[in-house]
Amino acid sequence: MIDTIKLTLDKSMFYISDNSKFERNTMNSSRGYYTMVQNPTKGELKNGFYKPRLTLSHRYNCSGRSEETLAIELSLPKLLFGNNFDELVLDDYQKVTEKLNQVLKQMGVYIFKNVLERTPVSLVHYSKNIPLTDGSTPHYLISKIKEANVNLSLDINQTDYRNDGHSYKWHSSSYEVTFYDKIKDLEIAKKSEKRAIEKDNNLQLGLFDEFQSRKTFEVLRMEIRLNQRQKIRQLFKTLGIETEITFKNLFDPTISQKVLLHYLNEIKRNRIQIIDYKNIGLRDFISTLVLNNSNLSSTKTLQIIGLKTAIENFNIREFRQMISKGKDKSWYRFIKQVKELKLPLVKNPLSVLEENLIKFEPLHLVDYQSNMLNNDKYN
Numbered sequence: 001m002i003d004t005i006k007l008t009l010d011k012s013m014f015y016i017s018d019n020s021k022f023e024r025n026t027m028n029s030s031r032g033y034y035t036m037v038q039n040p041t042k043g044e045l046k047n048g049f050y051k052p053r054l055t056l057s058h059r060y061n062c063s064g065r066s067e068e069t070l071a072i073e074l075s076l077p078k079l080l081f082g083n084n085f086d087e088l089v090l091d092d093y094q095k096v097t098e099k100l101n102q103v104l105k106q107m108g109v110y111i112f113k114n115v116l117e118r119t120p121v122s123l124v125h126y127s128k129n130i131p132l133t134d135g136s137t138p139h140y141l142i143s144k145i146k147e148a149n150v151n152l153s154l155d156i157n158q159t160d161y162r163n164d165g166h167s168y169k170w171h172s173s174s175y176e177v178t179f180y181d182k183i184k185d186l187e188i189a190k191k192s193e194k195r196a197i198e199k200d201n202n203l204q205l206g207l208f209d210e211f212q213s214r215k216t217f218e219v220l221r222m223e224i225r226l227n228q229r230q231k232i233r234q235l236f237k238t239l240g241i242e243t244e245i246t247f248k249n250l251f252d253p254t255i256s257q258k259v260l261l262h263y264l265n266e267i268k269r270n271r272i273q274i275i276d277y278k279n280i281g282l283r284d285f286i287s288t289l290v291l292n293n294s295n296l297s298s299t300k301t302l303q304i305i306g307l308k309t310a311i312e313n314f315n316i317r318e319f320r321q322m323i324s325k326g327k328d329k330s331w332y333r334f335i336k337q338v339k340e341l342k343l344p345l346v347k348n349p350l351s352v353l354e355e356n357l358i359k360f361e362p363l364h365l366v367d368y369q370s371n372m373l374n375n376d377k378y379n
Contacts (some may be wrong), residue, residue: 001087001256003223004075006123007247010070013115022056028333033059038107045202045315050078051103070109073123075200079103083204085129085219085303087362093251117248124232125225126256128183129363130356132218132223140183141220142168144349145179147315148270167197174231175224177263182219207365219363222353224259235259257360264353272338274304276346278312292342304338 016022022036038054052074059067076096077084088096097116102112111119132138146168167180180197181203189201226232232245239258243249277285285308289301296304302360310319320331 001077001089001127001253002086002124002251003127004076004123004125004225005121005247005250006071006073008118008122009070009111009115009119013111013119014070016056016108016112017069017110021108022054025055029174033057041199042128042202044250045200049201050075050082050200050203051107052079052100054107054109071122072104072109074100078200078203083207084127084198085204085207086364087100087129088251089362090251090253093248096123096251110249117246118244119247120229121232121245121247121250122229123225123227124250125223126259127221127223128256128260128357128360129222130222130353131219131363132352134352136352137218138179138220139166139183141349142166142179142181144271145267146273147311148267158227169197171341174228175226175235178221178223178225180221182221185221215256221351222260222264222357224263226259233261253360257357261354261357264350267348268348268354271350272316272335273341273343273346274308275311275316276349277308279345288322289341290342292344300337304341305333307334307338 019036022038025035025037035054035058038056040049040051040053040225047288052072055073056073057069057071059069070241075084077086077088079099080088080092080096097113100113101113101116132141144248166184167178169176169178169180178197185197186204186207189196189198193201226235229245235241235254236245239262240256241255243252243255274285277288280288282305286301286305289304290296307319314322
């Protein structure tokens with residue numbers, strides 16, 4: 001579903017009725033540039049009042065006229081529901097725009113509804129809260145996601161494995177792929193907002209007390225954060241999504257679903273199957289390997305056994321870095337051959353993610369109230 005969005009408006013698209021509500025943030029007199037901001041306070045969030053983060057930029061052009069740009073960044077579910085555990089559906093669009101206009105007026109900003117609908121989007125975060133009611137945990141699934149060799153194929157330059165394995169992120173300059181334990185993040189935010197993955201968690205900290213008493217309810221959150229307009233265009237072209245990148249057009253669950261499934265499929269594609277044989281004894285693995293791949297040479301069999309042994313102690317990316325000798329094409333050829341092995345299917349640990357993204361049913365906390373009983377796991 002759509003979560004965070006950043007709208008960028010030029011001076012013809014908005015009217016500021018009260019500049020005093022903004023505070024000076026940055027200034028560069030030599031370039032005739034400064035910014036003013038208006039953000040929600042900690043007190044407002046704790047009292048359940050959510051509002052967007054506004055950045056009003058002033059730049060003077062060559063003729064000496066002021067050119068203003070307003071950036072509006074917000075979580076749409078937090079605006080409407082006061083939390084982003086609950087997820088939006090297409091029918092919520094009208095309520096979201098009405099609420100946004102109402103809150104913006106309180107912040108001294110006026111925008112016509114038809115203008116808001118066609119406002120360009122410069123950042124969008126798509127997400128899915130995946131309820132786990134089968135006994136599996138976010139920590140377990142994140143450990144399986146971490147095994148994928150995604151970094152080398154998606155131009156990602158940094159990974160972040162945080163909070164004792166309760167979150168994992170691939171990061172590049174233009175986008176991020178993030179998985180984290182949504183409830184654990186609330187617990188962390190209660191101690192330190194800075195250590196939490198989520199922004200503005202003060203708004204929904206009250207939910208943590210309810211989750212402390214849940215029975216069999218866990219939530220794994222998947223987020224795709226497209227942080228540049230160019231990246232949004234590039235990805236949409238890859239996925240065959242033909243639409244203008246505007247507020248109303250991006251409020252479309254089918255786009256969210258396509259984006260999330262695309263990155264999950266990349267993770268699946270990069271998880272070699274022998275990773276799921278880690279807990280199978282070496283003797284049984286060799287017998288299975290040889291029986292199902294009769295054409296394997298002795299050398300190749302030994303290489304595959306070596307890889308299996310290595311990834312029982314390291315994830316595949318760590319192992320690759322340890323033995324790296326620059327751009328070693330033989331590594332990629334070898335991994336390609338490993339992916340082509342014939343092995344009996346074992347249960348895909350990420351199937352619960354795929355099933356949820358295919359069904360793509362919105363999560364609503366009210367549907368799980370009966371599960372939120374008698375559990376002191378987080379006490």
